[in-house]
Amino acid sequence: LGTLIDRPYIHINCAATMDGRIALPDGSRLAISSPWDKARVHSLRAQLGSILVGAGTIISDDPKLNVNPDYSGTGAVIAKIVLDGRGRIPASARFLRTEGRSIVLTSGSASEGWAASLEEVSEDVSVVRLGDGPDIPIAKAWSALSDRGIHGVLVEGGSHVISSVLSSGAFDIFTVYTSPMIMGGSGPAIVGGAGFPIPIDLRLTAMQIPPGGGVLAEYKKV
Numbered sequence: 001l002g003t004l005i006d007r008p009y010i011h012i013n014c015a016a017t018m019d020g021r022i023a024l025p026d027g028s029r030l031a032i033s034s035p036w037d038k039a040r041v042h043s044l045r046a047q048l049g050s051i052l053v054g055a056g057t058i059i060s061d062d063p064k065l066n067v068n069p070d071y072s073g074t075g076a077v078i079a080k081i082v083l084d085g086r087g088r089i090p091a092s093a094r095f096l097r098t099e100g101r102s103i104v105l106t107s108g109s110a111s112e113g114w115a116a117s118l119e120e121v122s123e124d125v126s127v128v129r130l131g132d133g134p135d136i137p138i139a140k141a142w143s144a145l146s147d148r149g150i151h152g153v154l155v156e157g158g159s160h161v162i163s164s165v166l167s168s169g170a171f172d173i174f175t176v177y178t179s180p181m182i183m184g185g186s187g188p189a190i191v192g193g194a195g196f197p198i199p200i201d202l203r204l205t206a207m208q209i210p211p212g213g214g215v216l217a218e219y220k221k222v
């Protein structure tokens with residue numbers, strides 16, 4: 001994993017409806033993944049050794065960011081990474097209390113008091129400041145993770161994080177599980193933010209209709 005390049009191996013993954021929505025219109029969690037897909041994602045977390053999400057996902061879903069043995073068949077302990085340039089996530093967040101290291105990547109825009117409140121939760125929590133912010137250049141984030149012994153990262157969203165990572169070009173593979181359901185409306189899409197000046201072209205490298213329905217598509221850079 002990531003031995004030939006100076007960054008971890010980066011796998012972006014998300015689950016979407018047929019119309020590309022990844023959550024309910026108010027941003028709350030939408031059950032999109034099939035049991036097969038949950039097993040795949042939890043196994044990927046265990047295999048890659050770490051998971052990364054953005055501050056928005058922590059604030060709206062409060063996920064544990066762990067490997068659930070009920071889905072993966074294994075109880076691996078992984079590193080949990082959050083991109084939070086302004087320092088918005090609360091110290092009550094559940095992932096700070098699950099087993100394994102928690103690494104919160106932030107910037108000079110976040111307050112010292114906020115950083116201290118997270119680090120007080122456990123000795124496994126570290127807050128790392130990268131640049132003046134609030135945006136953290138993705139290359140800097142990957143290099144900080146490499147320096148901390150992280151060799152593989154499963155980037156799970158949400159929309160703004162996927163946008164940041166796609167536009168950086170610093171990723172290896174992007175998988176999308178599309179569920180046979182349609183949400184409509186204006187909920188968060190796979191890629192959020194202002195969009196790109198020109199479309200990012202990807203190459204479809206594999207497709208599968210898994211047991212239980214849906215489509216799993218795998219893309220790589222052109």
Ligand SMILES: NC(=O)c1ccc[n+]([C@@H]2O[C@H](COP(=O)([O-])OP(=O)(O)OC[C@H]3O[C@@H](n4cnc5c(N)ncnc54)[C@H](OP(=O)(O)O)[C@@H]3O)[C@@H](O)[C@H]2O)c1
Nearest residue numbers: 014015022023027054055056057085136157158159160161
């Ligand atoms: N279906 C799925 O597979 C899936 C998976 C995960 C999440 N979700 C859904 O996604 C939604 C959340 O998406 P979201 O777009 O609102 O939030 P998000 O992508 O989780 O987090 C966005 C925030 O992260 C911070 N951030 C992102 N990139 C950064 C960078 N390069 N440098 C510094 N900070 C950075 C920013 O915080 P600041 O604005 O404070 O700077 C940004 O607002 C939720 O509704 C959740 O349910 C779905």
